[in-house]
Amino acid sequence: MTSLRIFFIGGLMSYRAMFGWLNPWILVPSLVVSPICQILLFAFIGRSAGVGDDEFYVIGNALNYAAIPCLFAMGATIGGEREGHTLGVVLTTPARRIPLFLGRALPVIVNGWGVAMVGVLAGVLLLDVHVPGPAWPTILLVVMVASASCTGLGLAMGAVALRVRETAVLGNVVFCVLLVFCGVNIAVADLPGWMGAVGGWLPMTHAIEAARLLADGSTLGDVGGLVLRELGVGALYTVAGLSLLRWFEDESRRKATLDRN
């Protein structure tokens, strides 16, 4: 019961505690205007270069932008605690670490999902994109899976915040890697083999492909393999993140790394 409460209630309160500073004047431009701009940029580049269609760029970039909350918010949820000197207090509580840190992921997943869906909707409204009605529920689901999978990577990044302070800088690098390797603007099949192979081990890649297929009329059954692979990649990063959290917490006790810059 305690762990469940820490997971749900604690996770939500922690999210409020870390991001209460975001008022709508900052939140709306950063999570609505920015992804729409990215979508428009690449869609028009695609049009002027005569490659791809609007739908390709809308789905790729909308899902890619979910990485902003998934990576940065997860990183900040631990890094911000360190900056505010609350992390030491949190770590002296007897709370189990898995629900404590996984609970923080839940609001982040919803946030990422919301950002991606705003992007998809904006694409439909502003560009030449048509998503068939029956595809919407499955796209909603796949976007949720993508967001969860990317939050797993964010958790691993957050774990690194127990050791280093520069997770925001790291977040920029990882976002760029996802943009290039996950088939956001260039299909994975068109990337050099090694880049495609790397993309296969990153979150988003399989979900982006699945969402494009769904928008083109495939069913959930047709893309089940891709969705499962996306879930698998997300689970891998989540386990890695939790293991890193455990390891860095132990190391902070051994080497006092929490006290260092």
Next chain:
Amino acid sequence: MSAVQAVDLKRTFRTRTGLLRRTAKDVEAVRGVSFRIEPGELFGLLGPNGAGKTTTIKMLITLLLPTGGSASVLGHDVVDDVREVRRRIGYVFGGDRGLYERLSAYDNLRYFSELYGVAPREQKARIGELLELVGLTGRERERVEGYSRGMRQRLHIARGLLHDPAVLFLDEPSIGIDPVGARELRATIGLLKEQGKTVLLTTHYMFEADELCDRIAVIRSGEIVAEGTPTELKQRVPGGRVLEVETYGVPEATVASVGEVGGVRSVAMEERGQQQVLILQCEPDAEVTQGVLARLGGVRVGRVVSREPTLEDAYVELVTRA
């Protein structure tokens, strides 16, 4: 069974410098500290900055592993029984940080109630009691970012008490608080003692330690150099007396030379506005005033006062002794 026990507790830090040619240096922060705190006792750990107080506390609250010796809280080893120790302790540190600024005081307490596993049905009543105890009733719905330092510090204490811990570690809780806030805080700590809590308190304010602590250990350079009741520690300045000399613009070298005057055991300098007050621990029958004034030479001197030693004098004597 003691509430807290440290036996030959040690902590060494390895620091590395350089990017390509890395050089490592070991710093011994705590060098074999031993003490016991009995249940219900308020124990003070005093020492200058960098003496090892916070490092000792961090080992006792499981945030740091000792590199030598052992420690236990209510019979639970701080290395092996980490969760059991964490269930039974509260940790409060001084300063502005350590609270969620954008949450209200109430939400801060609610969040930590969850982390400490306070039963949902008890949370509201417990938070209400603690807000009352620390004098924040009526202000609990305000965001912490609007709180004064004293209010934050009292909220820290309420947070540390949420799960009704038997042992409380207070690391310089009154640092930077104005005199009224500090007095209120001392009253709160006094109430904890009345409730039977075991408290380990570190502070730089000697009158605070004198007023609150049952026993005190003085730590210097990672070692305990004295332990006893405040009265016993004052008696550590045997039959001595204290000479206070107000000066203006005294150079460091002159202060050192004053310490060489016959009959002077030690000298410490305290900045008080534009004044530098030299506090000299002297032998009981030594006549040092003339010798000291001679060493001060051209330095402008204000009042010269002779008085009985206080706990602060005992502390200064202990931490400045070579």
